[in-house]
Amino acid sequence: MNEPVIQLPEPLGSGKRGGRGALSGAATQRVERPAPLREAVHTALIELIINGTLQPGQHLVELELAQYLGVSRQPVREALQRLQTEGWVDLRPAQGAFVHTPTEEEADQLLSVRSVLETHSARLAADRATEEQIARLWELQREGEALVEADDPEGVTAANAKLHAYITQISGNAVLAEHIALVERRVRWYYRPIARPRGHDAWNEHAELIKAIAAHDADLASMIMNRHTERTRQAYHDQRVAEASAEQQT
Amino acid sequence: MNEPVIQLPEPLGSGKRGGRGALSGAATQRVERPAPLREAVHTALIELIINGTLQPGQHLVELELAQYLGVSRQPVREALQRLQTEGWVDLRPAQGAFVHTPTEEEADQLLSVRSVLETHSARLAADRATEEQIARLWELQREGEALVEADDPEGVTAANAKLHAYITQISGNAVLAEHIALVERRVRWYYRPIARPRGHDAWNEHAELIKAIAAHDADLASMIMNRHTERTRQAYHDQRVAEASAEQQT
DNA sequence: CTGTTCCATACTGCATACAGTCTACAGCGT
DNA sequence: ACGCTGTAGACTGTATGCAGTATGGAACAG
Numbered sequence: 344m345n346e347p348v349i350q351l352p353e354p355l356g357s358g359k360r361g362g363r364g365a366l367s368g369a370a371t372q373r374v375e376r377p378a379p380l381r382e383a384v385h386t387a388l389i390e391l392i393i394n395g396t397l398q399p400g401q402h403l404v405e406l407e408l409a410q411y412l413g414v415s416r417q418p419v420r421e422a423l424q425r426l427q428t429e430g431w432v433d434l435r436p437a438q439g440a441f442v443h444t445p446t447e448e449e450a451d452q453l454l455s456v457r458s459v460l461e462t463h464s465a466r467l468a469a470d471r472a473t474e475e476q477i478a479r480l481w482e483l484q485r486e487g488e489a490l491v492e493a494d495d496p497e498g499v500t501a502a503n504a505k506l507h508a509y510i511t512q513i514s515g516n517a518v519l520a521e522h523i524a525l526v527e528r529r530v531r532w533y534y535r536p537i538a539r540p541r542g543h544d545a546w547n548e549h550a551e552l553i554k555a556i557a558a559h560d561a562d563l564a565s566m567i568m569n570r571h572t573e574r575t576r577q578a579y580h581d582q583r584v585a586e587a588s589a590e591q592q593t
Numbered sequence: 594m595n596e597p598v599i600q601l602p603e604p605l606g607s608g609k610r611g612g613r614g615a616l617s618g619a620a621t622q623r624v625e626r627p628a629p630l631r632e633a634v635h636t637a638l639i640e641l642i643i644n645g646t647l648q649p650g651q652h653l654v655e656l657e658l659a660q661y662l663g664v665s666r667q668p669v670r671e672a673l674q675r676l677q678t679e680g681w682v683d684l685r686p687a688q689g690a691f692v693h694t695p696t697e698e699e700a701d702q703l704l705s706v707r708s709v710l711e712t713h714s715a716r717l718a719a720d721r722a723t724e725e726q727i728a729r730l731w732e733l734q735r736e737g738e739a740l741v742e743a744d745d746p747e748g749v750t751a752a753n754a755k756l757h758a759y760i761t762q763i764s765g766n767a768v769l770a771e772h773i774a775l776v777e778r779r780v781r782w783y784y785r786p787i788a789r790p791r792g793h794d795a796w797n798e799h800a801e802l803i804k805a806i807a808a809h810d811a812d813l814a815s816m817i818m819n820r821h822t823e824r825t826r827q828a829y830h831d832q833r834v835a836e837a838s839a840e841q842q843t
Numbered sequence: 844c845t846g847t848t849c850c851a852t853a854c855t856g857c858a859t860a861c862a863g864t865c866t867a868c869a870g871c872g873t
Numbered sequence: 874a875c876g877c878t879g880t881a882g883a884c885t886g887t888a889t890g891c892a893g894t895a896t897g898g899a900a901c902a903g
Contacts, residue, residue, distance in 0.1 A: 378686060379885090379886065380886080380887075381674070381886090404853090404854070404855095406853095406854075414887080414888090416855095416888080417886080417887055417888065417889090418886080418887070420671065424631070424674040425674050425675065425678050428679060429678060430771075436628065436629050436856090437894060437895065438894095439854070439855060449767070449768065452766045452767060452769065453768050455713075455766060455768075455769070456713075456766070456768050456769050456772060459713045459769075460706075463709045516706070517699070517702060518703050518706050518776075522776075526768075526772075629855095631857095654883090654885095655884080656884075665857060665858045666885095667859090668856085670885095670886090686885090687863090687864060687885060688864095688865075688884085688885075689884070689885060
């Protein structure tokens with residue numbers, strides 16, 4: 344009825360019935376549990392949603408996904424469960440899974456929550472950062488700046504995520520990190536249609552932030568991060584508005 | 594091997610094979626989707642974990658749970674998936690589900706995250722609260738105070754949760770509400786062993802908070818909520834310390 | 844031509860079946 | 874006595890089967 348016409352690099356459950364990963368033989372010293380198929384399916388589906396292969400609102404038929412990914416319905420269902428709690432799909436009883444449709448309001452709320460969490464993370468990071476970690480921050484900063492110069496939006500986005508993730512790591516609060524990661528991925532998705540990341544100014548703000556962390560000035564770091572994330576949120580807003588008015592003129 | 598010896602009020606999937614809820618017949622105008630079994634299982638398991646029937650570290654054997662709840666392994670597995678992403682259980686590949694073991698560190702991190710989120714929620718609520726909502730807040734406040742007077746710890750805890758939840762609702766940020774709810778339930782669990790909620794002083798703080806919200810003073814409301822949640826965190830800490838030293842003397 | 848009813852089909856939700864892996868214990872060797 | 878190896882049982886991970894419901898379209902009435 345529908346026609347996904349989606350291409351997969353490799354069939355996830357590669358032939359073998361037992362479905363154990365290809366690396367079963369390599370008996371490295373570590374116990375190295377073979378990752379269950381559901382994990383792979385989960386990852387694959389997020390990727391498909393983020394890159395737009397699976398469009399918002401689209402009905403995800405379990406059997407189709409299963410065949411496409413080369414597994415049975417079972418792992419697919421389990422992955423869908425998790426995707427629902429993470430906000431990627433909506434499970435409507437007796438109807439199945441639908442790719443979640445992000446609303447403008449929800450995007451704003453996500454950015455707001457992210458702002459709060461990241462601000463707290465910056466505060467904690469300023470308290471705890473070691474010299475070594477600060478050095479690493481400057482390293483990430485230089486990498487980011489280089490990518491801005493090279494005008495590589497994809498790279499800049501990745502570098503940005505990396506820097507923020509590292510700050511979160513420094514903060515030493517795993518629960519906080521989990522929640523940020525959850526929000527972060529969804530933001531990245533919502534954000535995608537209007538992709539173009541902020542350039543020089545964002546990274547200037549990063550530099551300020553790192554300075555504050557290096558000085559262990561928690562209040563300042565927190566303040567800068569708050570301003571930083573709120574600006575991203577504003578940029579999102581402006582873009583939407585611009586988009587809307589552009590649409591009017593068409 | 595193990596002996597859960599747990600008693601269930603009623604068999605979840607009550608006989609009927611199709612497993613549809615008992616309210617299938619009542620054809621009210623609304624479409625009233627029959628809630629899937631996995632939902633019921635999910636709720637039931639959280640309850641069992643919170644009330645201590647399922648102890649931290651315990652191995653959850655799917656078949657046992659299934660039989661106990663009167664369903665098959667399938668809905669149990671799906672519920673476990675969700676429980677994992679929500680932090681209630683750990684799924685070890687090829688070994689199964691184990692009730693998550695809360696560490697002291699993790700509890701502190703959760704309280705910290707909750708504090709940040711609730712603080713933000715209070716700020717937003719102060720901005721948006723309507724007269725009607727404020728009236729409702731005072732109502733909840735009175736209920737809570739009454740329960741404190743009546744020395745009903747269970748009731749106080751519930752009233753507390755209700756008040757906080759309502760503030761979150763007023764804030765109008767659904768994403769924020771989700772995250773708070775996620776953290777909240779785990780906190781309640783971790784907190785349980787040292788249950789006794791703070792009494793009068795907590796509710797005095799609530800009153801101050803509601804006043805600030807009623808005055809639409811976002812900064813003040815935010816400040817009060819921050820102090821309030823941090824105190825709860827401190828209370829948790831003190832209790833742990835007291836416990837530890839008490840144990841020493843034994 | 845429009846609106847309604849009925850039916851076929853597709854898909855979900857749940858249950859069951861099967862294959863592979865982990866664990867513990869018995870038996871053997873040292 | 875102690876450690877190693879082999880084997881049986883238990884449990885997970887995955888696949889398949891089955892019943893019930895939602896949906897779209899055809900047939901029919903107005």
